[in-house]
Amino acid sequence: MFKQLTDEIKKLNADVADFATQEKAKVLRKQLIKWGLVMAVVGFVGVFVCFTLFVVGGVTTTVGSGITARVIVPFILFVPCGCLGGLGVTIAKLGLSILIGGETAKFVDKSINDRCECGSTIEADEIFCSKCGRSVRKTCSNCGEINDISSEYCKKCGTKL
Secondary structure (H helix, E strand, O other), X not given: OHXXXXXXXXXXXXXXXXXXXXXHHHHHHHHHHHHHHHHHHHHHHHHHHHHHHHHHHHHHOOOOOOOOHHHHHHXXXXXXXHHHHHHHHHHHXXXXXXXXXXXXXXXXXXXXXXXXXXXXXXXXXXXXXXXXXXXXXXXXXOOOOEXXXXXXXXXXXXXXX
16 A cells, blocks of 8 residues: 555656646645544554553552453554554655745755755855856856756746857
8 A cells, every 4th residue: 555655656756847747736735644643642642542541451450460451442443542642644755745836846956956966065256166167057148147057948037148
């Protein structure tokens, strides 16, 4: 199940610019986060309740009478509740790993544009990388405006770079 889900997430993240893919990714992300959080909360509340019942049941059980159902039932349910909580966290994390076009894509592009291919941080006024000398900006031949290296057209005059 998780293999198919992770493959689907990788496919959606690979084509984040496509509008249809974005809509499908939004729906899947919302569902995974919602159900993952519900499962996590139910599971971890169950763990807390089982632990509390186990401790209280163990205290009220007398030593001579042996172990009663008040001790056994919470002890047995403790593990499945913990597994449900862990599974819920995993599903929610998978939902958060889905990239959505728009703001997420702008954030990724911005973080990439602030670094040279060599890994060095690029200052806003640099045209060449201070570490490796690689060109990190394009200068417009028409107006002289300095543009990002990924720009295809000048941001000031619209000339193709």
